Amino acid sequence: MFAVVRTGGKQYRVHPGDKIVVEKLDGSAGDKVTLGDVLLAGDAGSLKSTDGLKVAAEIVAQAKGDKVTVFKKRRRHNYRRKQGHRQQHTILRIVAIGDHKAEKPAKAAPKAAAAPEANAKSPAARAKETAEVTADQQKAGEVAGKPTENPAPEKDAAANPPAQSVDADAKPSGKKTAASAKSAKPASTKNAAPAKAAAKKSPKKK
Numbered sequence: 001m002f003a004v005v006r007t008g009g010k011q012y013r014v015h016p017g018d019k020i021v022v023e024k025l026d027g028s029a030g031d032k033v034t035l036g037d038v039l040l041a042g043d044a045g046s047l048k049s050t051d052g053l054k055v056a057a058e059i060v061a062q063a064k065g066d067k068v069t070v071f072k073k074r075r076r077h078n079y080r081r082k083q084g085h086r087q088q089h090t091i092l093r094i095v096a097i098g099d100h101k102a103e104k105p106a107k108a109a110p111k112a113a114a115a116p117e118a119n120a121k122s123p124a125a126r127a128k129e130t131a132e133v134t135a136d137q138q139k140a141g142e143v144a145g146k147p148t149e150n151p152a153p154e155k156d157a158a159a160n161p162p163a164q165s166v167d168a169d170a171k172p173s174g175k176k177t178a179a180s181a182k183s184a185k186p187a188s189t190k191n192a193a194p195a196k197a198a199a200k201k202s203p204k205k206k
Contacts (some may be wrong), residue, residue: 001048001100004040005055011039014094017102019060024088033057033092041097053098060091 004013008023025033035055041048065087072081095102 001041001043001097003038003042003050003053003055003097005035006037006039007035014055014097016094016097016100018094020092020094021063021089022092023090024062025059025090025092027059027090029059029061031059032095033059043100055097056095057092058095060093063089063091065089 002013002015004011006012007025010022012020012022014020027033033056035057038050038053038055041050041053068085068087070081070083070085073079
């Protein structure tokens with residue numbers, strides 16, 4: 001059910017259980033307040049009579065609104081006035097509209113009843129589970145770590161022949177054959193650079 005009430009020169013549409021901020025009303029937090037100026041009421045899409053209908057509310061707190069700056073000035077008269085203002089408000093909670101009261105929230109279930117499953121297991125059971133998981137991981141690692149066999153080893157050997165040892169080429173035979181001795185030619189000195197310390201020829205006497 002809903003109702004439209006008027007208080008402090010303003011209108012508010014309220015339902016049981018709503019909280020509204022209205023102009024300041026006399027009272028302190030926890031006091032009961034009755035709003036008798038009901039303009040409209042309805043339930044499930046149909047309007048109801050407002051004769052004698054009252055809205056019961058409870059004061060939650062007395063508060064103030066945001067600060068408003070008031071500044072006045074008269075030019076050429078050296079007149080300036082500045083002040084701040086915070087409007088006083090009252091926070092209300094609608095308890096009931098006529099016979100319709102606000103529904104109470106359901107109580108939460110106790111936390112002790114819903115114990116986590118992890119705490120219910122003993123340390124020995126948890127250690128056993130950890131060991132089983134570790135063993136499974138090791139088995140999976142062994143299978144994944146095995147190299148894949150070559151399906152055609154003959155072609156692989158032909159494509160990659162074994163390299164010859166370097167030591168065999170590095171040690172030449174000590175004896176020279178006669179053919180190699182004949183084929184050896186002396187180094188050519190045709191394009192050789194002249195010696196640096198060549199002696200200068202003395203000029204001939206006439």
